[in-house]
Amino acid sequence: MALVSGQNHGLRLLSRYLVLALVAMVFLFPLLFMVVSSFKPDGQLLADTSSFRAFLPVGDISLDNYAAAFQRAPIGQFMLNSMFVTIVTVIGSIAICSVAAFSFVFLNWTGRNILLTIILATLIIPFETIAVPLLLIVSKLPWMGFEGMEWGWLNTYRVQIIPWIVDALTIFLFVQYFKDLPRELIEAARVEGASWLSIYRRVVMPLSGPVLATAAILKSLKMYNEQYLWPLIVVQDEAHRPIMVGLGYFFQLDVAWGELMAYLTLISVPVLAFYLLMQRAFIASIASTGVKG
Amino acid sequence: MASKLTRSNRAGWAFALPAFTLLFLFIILPFFFAFWFSLTNQRLISPNPTEFVGLQNYENLLGVAIVTLKPDRDENNQIIRDRDGEISYPRVRTITRSPDFPQYKGMREWFRWQSGDEAKVVVAKDVVFMKALVNTMLFVLIIAPLQGGGALGLALLINQKLRGINAFRTIYFMPVVISIVVISLLWRFIYDGDDGLLNNIVSALTFGAFEPVDWLGNKDTALGSIIVMSAWQAMGFHMVIWLSGLQTIPATLYEVAAIEGSSRWQTFRYVTWPGLRNTAVLVLIVITMQAFALFSQIDVMTKGGPLDSTQTLVFQAVQRGYGKQDISGGSVISVILFFIVLTISLIQRYLTREKR
Numbered sequence: 324m325a326l327v328s329g330q331n332h333g334l335r336l337l338s339r340y341l342v343l344a345l346v347a348m349v350f351l352f353p354l355l356f357m358v359v360s361s362f363k364p365d366g367q368l369l370a371d372t373s374s375f376r377a378f379l380p381v382g383d384i385s386l387d388n389y390a391a392a393f394q395r396a397p398i399g400q401f402m403l404n405s406m407f408v409t410i411v412t413v414i415g416s417i418a419i420c421s422v423a424a425f426s427f428v429f430l431n432w433t434g435r436n437i438l439l440t441i442i443l444a445t446l447i448i449p450f451e452t453i454a455v456p457l458l459l460i461v462s463k464l465p466w467m468g469f470e471g472m473e474w475g476w477l478n479t480y481r482v483q484i485i486p487w488i489v490d491a492l493t494i495f496l497f498v499q500y501f502k503d504l505p506r507e508l509i510e511a512a513r514v515e516g517a518s519w520l521s522i523y524r525r526v527v528m529p530l531s532g533p534v535l536a537t538a539a540i541l542k543s544l545k546m547y548n549e550q551y552l553w554p555l556i557v558v559q560d561e562a563h564r565p566i567m568v569g570l571g572y573f574f575q576l577d578v579a580w581g582e583l584m585a586y587l588t589l590i591s592v593p594v595l596a597f598y599l600l601m602q603r604a605f606i607a608s609i610a611s612t613g614v615k616g
Numbered sequence: 617m618a619s620k621l622t623r624s625n626r627a628g629w630a631f632a633l634p635a636f637t638l639l640f641l642f643i644i645l646p647f648f649f650a651f652w653f654s655l656t657n658q659r660l661i662s663p664n665p666t667e668f669v670g671l672q673n674y675e676n677l678l679g680v681a682i683v684t685l686k687p688d689r690d691e692n693n694q695i696i697r698d699r700d701g702e703i704s705y706p707r708v709r710t711i712t713r714s715p716d717f718p719q720y721k722g723m724r725e726w727f728r729w730q731s732g733d734e735a736k737v738v739v740a741k742d743v744v745f746m747k748a749l750v751n752t753m754l755f756v757l758i759i760a761p762l763q764g765g766g767a768l769g770l771a772l773l774i775n776q777k778l779r780g781i782n783a784f785r786t787i788y789f790m791p792v793v794i795s796i797v798v799i800s801l802l803w804r805f806i807y808d809g810d811d812g813l814l815n816n817i818v819s820a821l822t823f824g825a826f827e828p829v830d831w832l833g834n835k836d837t838a839l840g841s842i843i844v845m846s847a848w849q850a851m852g853f854h855m856v857i858w859l860s861g862l863q864t865i866p867a868t869l870y871e872v873a874a875i876e877g878s879s880r881w882q883t884f885r886y887v888t889w890p891g892l893r894n895t896a897v898l899v900l901i902v903i904t905m906q907a908f909a910l911f912s913q914i915d916v917m918t919k920g921g922p923l924d925s926t927q928t929l930v931f932q933a934v935q936r937g938y939g940k941q942d943i944s945g946g947s948v949i950s951v952i953l954f955f956i957v958l959t960i961s962l963i964q965r966y967l968t969r970e971k972r
């Protein structure tokens with residue numbers, strides 16, 4: 324990259340950065356506004372929204388909104404619920420889906436092709452199609468229904484976890500990745516007399532870092548961020564409610580904007596921090612779901 | 617594939633079975649239940665046994681007819697007009713409630729237009745569903761080019777060799793990792809009619825010439841506002857997919873184009889775009905599928921209002937299946953949604969066929 328004809332080149336470079344920065348403002352400013360607003364008492368906040376002060380932490384800055392938000396709703400409980408549901412689902416999903424994908428790629432058994440076809444065919448079913456009958460199923464499931472038999476699994480953690488553990492996309496990601504692993508490794512281990520389970524554990528899993536990261540990122544985003552409709556209809560009970568549905572407390576008319584912004588900031592900080600730490604892996608995982616086929 | 621691996625039926629099944637069982641119980645089974653319930657009068661709690669009703673539910677949802685209204689005439693057979701010269705017609709109710717027209721029973725006016733002296737009125741059995749269907753289609757038709765095109769623009773912008781370009785990529789992608797529920801609530805504040813940031817900033821920029829708009833409270837702007845916000849949120853997602861498509865285009869093609877002296881536009885038109893064909897199909901399909909599932913934004917921002925201007929299929933399915941505990945009603949909408957999505961995937965298969 325040689326520097327060609329000084330001034331002209333510099334101007335062109337500057338204009339490119341200018342365009343990039345202007346576009347960046349479009350994506351950054353609403354989020355900046357959210358975070359900055361959460362530190363302003365409502366009087367200050369509403370006075371500032373008519374100018375660029377809206378994006379600057381100026382004037383009366385305080386943590387009052389956060390204190391008020393915590394008072395209004397059991398945010399700590401919601402946060403723990405969401406984290407718990409997310410972590411258990413991600414671990415369960417990775418374990419069960421990767422084992423299944425392992426058997427589809429490396430083991431030769433009767434029925435594997437048809438089973439894999441059925442699994443991949445479910446990719447086309449939108450969750451919205453099955454939400455209503457699934458509600459009926461889980462409300463009638465008696466198994467482990469401690470909280471009262473007639474409502475089955477409603478108002479539990481398990482109703483938020485178990486139906487979400489297996490999804491065709493995660494199996495698909497593992498299958499695609501395993502297909503590219505050298506089969507000689509597995510065959511050699513087999514000749515050595517290793518059992519399938521130990522091949523999975525000692526040979527395949529240590530090689531699966533990238534796909535594990537991809538599956539974990541996609542699943543945790545899904546569970547933490549996008550779980551709204553399902554818990555909305557199956558969890559009425561505060562003790563099990565995830566943080567997205569916990570927002571219901573802030574729907575009332577009298578709620579102050581600053582307080583709401585504090586709650587939204589609290590929800591977003593963990594996932595934003597996670598993203599900024601591992602942004603390459605995040606972006607790669609989205610790209611890998613796109614470039615299939 | 618000539619695998620040397622031994623047949624291992626027992627291990628194979630044992631490894632795949634946990635996944636398949638869960639998938640069967642929580643996806644496949646409810647999927648077939650959805651079809652079954654849509655043919656019955658199943659409710660969440662009901663003292664009466666469930667009955668099979670055939671396609672009745674579909675008819676109640678999709679029933680549409682056109683009624684022609686003849687103008688009211690006075691005793692001299694003159695058309696009666698009101699003060700503004702508008703022709704007066706008999707009320708639609710006189711037809712939909714009349715025993716003479718059993719085929720229109722229970723239908724309500726959806727919309728009407730004038731044809732000569734007569735008025736043509738489209739009546740539907742379920743006007744709210746029809747509005748939800750039209751709104752969903754509208755949402756899809758507008759957001760697909762807006763979001764897909766915007767994302768392509770971002771991808772082209774980010775696909776340059778510049779110092780620090782990764783920082784910009786990180787910023788453009790940021791809204792993707794924030795929950796749509798959070799985004800919806802944040803934008804409710806931005807769109808607010810009284811205190812909203814958007815009105816305030818725009819009126820400050822125009823020195824007060826701009827009349828504040830209640831973006832979500834006005835039936836003409838509500839859906840559009842939700843479209844813009846949704847496109848904004850997911851643009852970074854599709855940018856990444858476009859970007860990985862761009863990176864599959866061989867650099868030699870660009871070199872050739874440069875040697876041939878093609879302009880920027882020509883390079884895009886004859887090198888970049890043809891290389892992106894499959895990516896374009898993928899991006900459009902993904903956007904379309906997501907758009908048909910539109911729910912969270914509606915539930916958080918407008919609840920389908922004002923005046924049903926933001927009703928959508930999924931919102932209706934949830935409202936009926938859960939809100940009104942009408943499992944069969946919700947299932948019918950779900951099944952219709954499934955057929956729409958199925959059609960779109962078949963189109964995708966067709967468009968990307970030669971690749972396989």
